[in-house]
Amino acid sequence: MTDVGASQSQPVTDEISSAMLHNSGLFLKKAAEEIAGHNDAHDKAFDVDCATLTTVFMQVAVELASTALVLKHEGFAGVTRPKNCPASIADAKALWKSGNIRTLNFEDIKPKAARYLGDATFWSAVDMLQRSRNKLVHFHSPLIEGDRIDLRYEVTHVLLQVIAALCKTEDHQFAFGAMELLGLELFHRLVRFEPYQERSAARAREIGPQPHRCGCCGAKAYLRDEDTCIACGYSSDEIFLRCPSCHDRAVFYDHLNLELNDWLEAHCSQCRWKGKAVQCSSCGDDYLIDENEWRCRICRGCRGSGTDR
Ligand SMILES: [Zn+2]
Ligand SMILES: [Zn+2]
Numbered sequence: 001m002t003d004v005g006a007s008q009s010q011p012v013t014d015e016i017s018s019a020m021l022h023n024s025g026l027f028l029k030k031a032a033e034e035i036a037g038h039n040d041a042h043d044k045a046f047d048v049d050c051a052t053l054t055t056v057f058m059q060v061a062v063e064l065a066s067t068a069l070v071l072k073h074e075g076f077a078g079v080t081r082p083k084n085c086p087a088s089i090a091d092a093k094a095l096w097k098s099g100n101i102r103t104l105n106f107e108d109i110k111p112k113a114a115r116y117l118g119d120a121t122f123w124s125a126v127d128m129l130q131r132s133r134n135k136l137v138h139f140h141s142p143l144i145e146g147d148r149i150d151l152r153y154e155v156t157h158v159l160l161q162v163i164a165a166l167c168k169t170e171d172h173q174f175a176f177g178a179m180e181l182l183g184l185e186l187f188h189r190l191v192r193f194e195p196y197q198e199r200s201a202a203r204a205r206e207i208g209p210q211p212h213r214c215g216c217c218g219a220k221a222y223l224r225d226e227d228t229c230i231a232c233g234y235s236s237d238e239i240f241l242r243c244p245s246c247h248d249r250a251v252f253y254d255h256l257n258l259e260l261n262d263w264l265e266a267h268c269s270q271c272r273w274k275g276k277a278v279q280c281s282s283c284g285d286d287y288l289i290d291e292n293e294w295r296c297r298i299c300r301g302c303r304g305s306g307t308d309r
């Protein structure tokens with residue numbers, strides 16, 4: 001082998017890749033805080049400075065995540081020019097430690113990253129983000145009031161899409177999605193902003209007739225055909241159960257795979273309760289139990305039916 005193949009250097013690329021994904025999450029969170037900060041102060045305009053900061057944070061986050069995923073799947077050869085590709089694992093480690101890994105620029109990474117991240121809608125959102133960022137950062141373009149409202153809606157929308165796209169990739173800290181990443185409070189401040197909900201509802205009405213009210217964020221933006229809320233990204237694939245500890249509807253678990261397992265780990269994003277999710281083999285409902293409680297796949301309702309319930 002002449003260069004560092006993907007399989008041979010797996011531990012190093014995995015290590016670097018997860019560090020980059022972690023940082024991508026930091027920037028996304030920063031962007032969300034910036035937007036949510038403005039959501040609190042009702043009349044405060046989403047001004048050019050705020051728009052500049054959020055688009056830059058998000059752009060950095062997307063670039064980091066894209067590079068991380070290509071690196072993870074294709075090794076160093078996927079993210080560097082041949083002449084800059086580390087010759088050995090030791091070489092790669094040394095370059096990383098000294099901060100000298102020279103990666104391709106984002107335009108070259110993008111088509112490769114599209115193999116592992118997002119869909120067409122996601123990448124057109126990224127292009128939109130790049131254009132806004134260029135306008136704001138390089139030209140400090142003045143934005144008229146209408147544009148600012150548009151932008152505030154767009155950045156929230158793109159931000160959630162970025163997180164959603166990252167959630168679909170396996171085995172890292174994005175596994176439990178936007179709420180886990182942002183924390184329930186920040187997530188709610190972001191998506192419960194009224195103008196954002198109204199805009200999302202209007203868009204949902206354009207896509208499908210009579211969208212439902214989303215059980216997660218409360219926007220009337222839940223599309224039945226697609227089983228997804230376009231305001232917060234909630235889909236019935238991801239079901240939240242009520243937490244036995246704090247009573248918020250905020251417990252995450254892998255609903256889709258639950259049927260195939262006796263139980264799966266479940267976490268409350270609000271109070272950090274941890275336990276197990278089980279699908280009742282009798283009625284098919286998902287329910288939660290404490291970590292040491294598992295006996296069989298029959299929920300309390302079915303176990304007690306005919307007697308005390
Ligand atoms: Zn929603
Ligand atoms: Zn809880």
Ligand SMILES: [Zn+2]
Pocket residue numbers: 280281282283284285298299300301302303
């Ligand atoms: Zn049952």
